[in-house]
Amino acid sequence: MALNLIMLGPPGAGKGTQAERFARTRGIPKISTGEILREAVQAGTEIGLRAKSVMDRGELVGDEVMIGIVRDRLQRPDALSGFILDGFPRTVAQASALDAMLDGRDPLIVVDIVVPEQELIRRLSTRLICKECGQTAPSGDELSSRCRKCSGELVQRTDDSQGVVRERLRIYHASTEPVVNFYRARPTFRSIDGAQAADQVAADLAAAIAAAGNGNVR
Numbered sequence: 001m002a003l004n005l006i007m008l009g010p011p012g013a014g015k016g017t018q019a020e021r022f023a024r025t026r027g028i029p030k031i032s033t034g035e036i037l038r039e040a041v042q043a044g045t046e047i048g049l050r051a052k053s054v055m056d057r058g059e060l061v062g063d064e065v066m067i068g069i070v071r072d073r074l075q076r077p078d079a080l081s082g083f084i085l086d087g088f089p090r091t092v093a094q095a096s097a098l099d100a101m102l103d104g105r106d107p108l109i110v111v112d113i114v115v116p117e118q119e120l121i122r123r124l125s126t127r128l129i130c131k132e133c134g135q136t137a138p139s140g141d142e143l144s145s146r147c148r149k150c151s152g153e154l155v156q157r158t159d160d161s162q163g164v165v166r167e168r169l170r171i172y173h174a175s176t177e178p179v180v181n182f183y184r185a186r187p188t189f190r191s192i193d194g195a196q197a198a199d200q201v202a203a204d205l206a207a208a209i210a211a212a213g214n215g216n217v218r
C-alpha cells in the first residue's frame with residue numbers, strides 16, 4: 001500500500017521538520033508547497049513573481065495556482081508509491097480538490113500536529129532559514145551560525161517577522177482550521193502533540209501513521 005500522507009497544523013507546528021525526517025526514513029518524497037513557492041520566488045518564475053507579495057504579507061496564494069502545482073507534482077513517478085504533503089491543503093477547496101486528484105489511489109492518512117499558540121509565536125520568532133538552500137536551521141542555531149547542509153548564511157524568513165506571524169496565525173484559524181474538521185471524522189485521521197521534543201513527536205507521528213494505516217481503508 002502506498003503511504004499517502006498529509007501533515008496539518010499551524011505555522012511553526014513542526015510540519016516541515018517532521019515531514020522531512022519521515023520522508024527520509026521511508027524513502028518517499030516530501031512535497032512542501034511553501035518550499036516550492038520559495039524556490040519559484042528565488043528563480044523569478046511567473047508564479048514566483050506573483051506569489052512573493054502575497055507570501056510576504058502572510059496571506060494565502062490562490063487555490064487555483066496551488067491546486068495546479070500539487071496536481072502536477074503528484075503525477076510525477078516518484079509520488080506514485082507514496083508522498084508526504086507539507087503545507088497543503090490549506091483551504092477546504094484545496095482539500096476537496098486533493099480528494100478528486102487521489103481518486104483511485106490509496107487512502108490519505110491525515111496527521112494534525114497540535115501546538116499551543118504561545119509556543120508557535122516563540123518558535124516562529126526565533127526560526128532561521130538558509131539563504132542559499134532554504135533549509136530550516138535546527139533550533140538553537142543563531143544568526144551568526146552557518147547552514148549545516150551548505151554553509152550558507154542563516155536569515156529570518158521574511159514572513160516570520162512579528163506582524164506577519166500574527167497575520168499567518170489569524171489566516172490559519174480562519175482558512176486552515178476548517179480543513180482539520182473536513183478530515184476529522186475519517187478513520188485515517190490522527191492528531192498528535194507537537195509541543196513535545198522533536199524525537200518524541202517523530203515517534204508519535206510514526207505510531208499514528210501505523211495505526212491509521214492499519215486496515216483503515218476508506
Ligand code: AMP
Pocket residue numbers: 011033034035037054055056058059060061062066086087088089090091094159168
Ligand atoms: P509555509 O512554508 O508552508 O509556511 O508556506 C509559506 C507561505 O507560502 C504561506 O504563508 C503562503 O503564503 C504560501 N503557501 C504555501 N502553501 C500554500 C497553500 N497550500 N495554499 C496557499 N498558500 C500557500
